[in-house]
Amino acid sequence: MSGHALIDGAGVGGLTAALALARAGWSVTILERSRLEKEVGAxxxxxxxxxAILRELDVLPRLGTAALAPRAIRIRRGRDGATIARLPLANAERRWGAPYLLAHRGDLQSALLDAVAAAPSIRIETECAFTGFAATDSGVTVAALRGAQSASFAADLLIGADGMRSLLRERLNQADAAARVARYVAWRALVKSDRLALDLRQPESTLWLGAGAHIVHYPLRGGRITNIVAIFGGAKAIEASADIWAEPGDPRRIAARFADWDGRVGALIAAAEEWRIWPLVERPPPPISSAGRVALLGDAAHPILPFLAQGAAQAIEDAAALAAFLKPGCDVAAALAAFVAARRARIERVQRESRRQGVIYHLPGPPAACRDLAIRALGEERIVARYDWLYGGRPIANASKNRWFS
Ligand SMILES: Cc1cc2nc3c(=O)[nH]c(=O)nc-3n(C[C@H](O)[C@H](O)[C@H](O)COP(=O)(O)OP(=O)(O)OC[C@H]3O[C@@H](n4cnc5c(N)ncnc54)[C@H](O)[C@@H]3O)c2cc1C
Structure with a gap:
């Protein structure tokens, strides 16, 4: 056994890190402030x-049929629904070494929790909120609150996987104030697919592009439900205390925003009974992402705009990379510093490309027409090839093709 790791947060990043560290021989305690209800998110x-990483950690088999492999990504013009491109995903396994999947966040979290439950060296403390830590050269002591009761935990290292509004990030970076205003807002809804016309129920991820906005929809859970995400610009204050998944959106507002788009977009929006609003934040990796025996991963370290759908994916990559550096008997502080340094270039590239993708998606008028012409001129193969660095990429440059855990 390598030692004992504490992880603050049981989101996708924290749970994957626990599994990867357990594989590397660590015993792990995860602190999660919520009750871990199943249906959270979209x-x-x-x-x-x-x-690829989830498969190696035995999470994919547990996800089973709850995950759906879309045949393609279809890009449509918002104004009239014309197909600009259809990018096939059927050969994802051959091209990138693993499948492209669509899943409900709750189903992924359940699969991760199943895998965690099967790992005797991982323990989860739910309804237990991290409040602070004290680190020395030989270990870390973490303070937490279980209801009104204080609790304390000791470990060899502490990983902050506590999401976009990370308290641990604030503790490490006192001068680096949390983001207070978002530039984009995402509206999310889940609808029963039988409320939608056949054209909107294809086993594809469909992306509608328009001036200043885009909308994505794809089927989940064997196609029984459809996930919709609409993103448009607009400053929104970030309520530090608000429940991040629960802020309701006024259906009339989103219907008005897309009123002049193709009628199918209107039908999609009208089919949703309730909307949730999510302010979108991107922050560069903070000045301090690791200090001694403490390090950050996932959204706590680097929230990413969702235009490349990579926030959770990069949290999963972080987890795999972390375990690759924390070898048995290693110098923990040096390994954590090396982990952060090894991830920086890829994270920065993903952030940069996501930002750029957002600008391209939301182009208005003539620039949008040029974009559509350019996409058509490039053709499917060359567009798909532009994602090879990302989908075929590995969490750390020197990782072997398909194995991170020995
Ligand atoms: C509209 C939208 C669409 C997206 N689509 C995609 C997509 O298609 N693909 C993709 O890869 N990513 C996507 N993302 C990004 C993805 O949702 C996040 O990047 C991902 O959830 C980050 O995971 P995480 O584990 O770092 O943080 P989180 O999922 O936020 O988990 C943090 C956990 O820490 C817990 N926590 C917080 N504070 C404390 C504390 N003090 N003590 C104990 N526990 C605490 C929380 O309760 C939570 O369980 C999308 C994001 C948005 C907004």
């Missing part, structure tokens, strides 16, 4: 760079 696109 859909997630799990790209091959992430599904």
């Amino acid at each position: 859909g997630l696109q799990i790209s091959p760079n992430a599904s």
